[in-house]
Amino acid sequence: MLPVSGYHTDMATSEFGNMIEEGTRLQLQFQKRGGLLPVVVQNCEDGMVLMLGYADPAALQHTLATGYATFYSTSRGKLWTKGETSGDRLQIQEVLVDCDQDSLLYRVEMLGDGACHTTRHTTGTARRSCFYRRIDGSGNELAFLPDCD
Amino acid sequence: MLPVSGYHTDMATSEFGNMIEEGTRLQLQFQKRGGLLPVVVQNCEDGMVLMLGYADPAALQHTLATGYATFYSTSRGKLWTKGETSGDRLQIQEVLVDCDQDSLLYRVEMLGDGACHTTRHTTGTARRSCFYRRIDGSGNELAFLPDCD
Numbered sequence: 001m002l003p004v005s006g007y008h009t010d011m012a013t014s015e016f017g018n019m020i021e022e023g024t025r026l027q028l029q030f031q032k033r034g035g036l037l038p039v040v041v042q043n044c045e046d047g048m049v050l051m052l053g054y055a056d057p058a059a060l061q062h063t064l065a066t067g068y069a070t071f072y073s074t075s076r077g078k079l080w081t082k083g084e085t086s087g088d089r090l091q092i093q094e095v096l097v098d099c100d101q102d103s104l105l106y107r108v109e110m111l112g113d114g115a116c117h118t119t120r121h122t123t124g125t126a127r128r129s130c131f132y133r134r135i136d137g138s139g140n141e142l143a144f145l146p147d148c149d
Numbered sequence: 150m151l152p153v154s155g156y157h158t159d160m161a162t163s164e165f166g167n168m169i170e171e172g173t174r175l176q177l178q179f180q181k182r183g184g185l186l187p188v189v190v191q192n193c194e195d196g197m198v199l200m201l202g203y204a205d206p207a208a209l210q211h212t213l214a215t216g217y218a219t220f221y222s223t224s225r226g227k228l229w230t231k232g233e234t235s236g237d238r239l240q241i242q243e244v245l246v247d248c249d250q251d252s253l254l255y256r257v258e259m260l261g262d263g264a265c266h267t268t269r270h271t272t273g274t275a276r277r278s279c280f281y282r283r284i285d286g287s288g289n290e291l292a293f294l295p296d297c298d
Contacts, residue, residue, distance in 0.1 A: 024291045024293075025289070025290065026284060026288075026290060038187040038252075042198055046196065047191075047195065047196020048196070049191055051247065052187055052252035064284065064288050094283045096282065097280070097282050097283070097284060097291060098200065098201060098279040099266070099267050099276075099279045099281070103201035103279075105198055116248055117248070118171070118248050127248075130248045131245040131246070133246050134243045134245045135243075135244045139175075139210075139213050140174070140175050142172070142173045142246060143173065144173075145245075
């Protein structure tokens with residue numbers, strides 16, 4: 001049973017909008033977003049936002065079937081289970097869907113050091129989150145967050 | 150000074166990739182994502198992921214200039230400051246950038262009831278987060294999270 005077979009293109013009626021927002025049937029709006037939905041990944045334990053990936057129907061199906069966070073890699077053009085080479089897998093605790101059913105939230109437990117493919121210079125270990133820099137006051141420079149360099 | 154003027158299309162060199170990942174210059178990759186970057190919005194206070202929006206350069210510039218979370222509305226085709234009609238504004242604490250510089254994280258303080266445009270049936274107040282349902286065990290049904298119906 002695939003959860004992602006319900007494509008809809010007619011968004012004209014408020015009744016349909018209401019089903020999307022208030023219903024209990026999964027009707028993910030892949031077509032609305034060009035075939036891929038953005039996926040936020042959050043660490044269940046401390047709430048840290050770890051990364052932003054994308055999912056096609058097959059990636060979500062694989063995630064739900066295996067329990068490991070899987071994405072569609074837009075750079076490699078294929079399915080990609082985070083940690084399949086590094087071992088830093090992300091075990092799914094729950095998958096949430098937003099009001100418009102056009103984005104996903106994977107809430108995960110981290111099985112390895114980090115979710116990012118980059119490494120800290122000071123320790124050589126994977127950075128926990130891909131979001132390790134913030135835009136500084138000037139608005140065109142970045143500053144590394146503490147313990148991320 | 151706009152932080153978002155640095156467009157780059159040549160991703161061929163690892164040196165350039167390294168500047169993107171390890172540099173302190175903002176080089177947001179709008180072109181890579183069709184002109185819009187996904188924006189995760191997180192409540193600073195408790196780490197809750199509130200919504201997923203999109204930003205073009207003008208939306209980010211407006212966000213940084215005003216301190217209120219602003220997006221490019223893909224449904225209305227224009228800038229949209231969350232809460233400009235409802236009053237439920239999201240005040241920016243910091244804006245983080247990911248390793249690839251192709252997604253953003255707005256960390257915010259909530260000035261109103263919620264970040265979602267939908268309302269709880271039981272209270273009539275805005276839902277705090279747009280992610281109020283999870284995919285249930287069967288994989289094609291949704292279940293409302295506690296205190297979200």
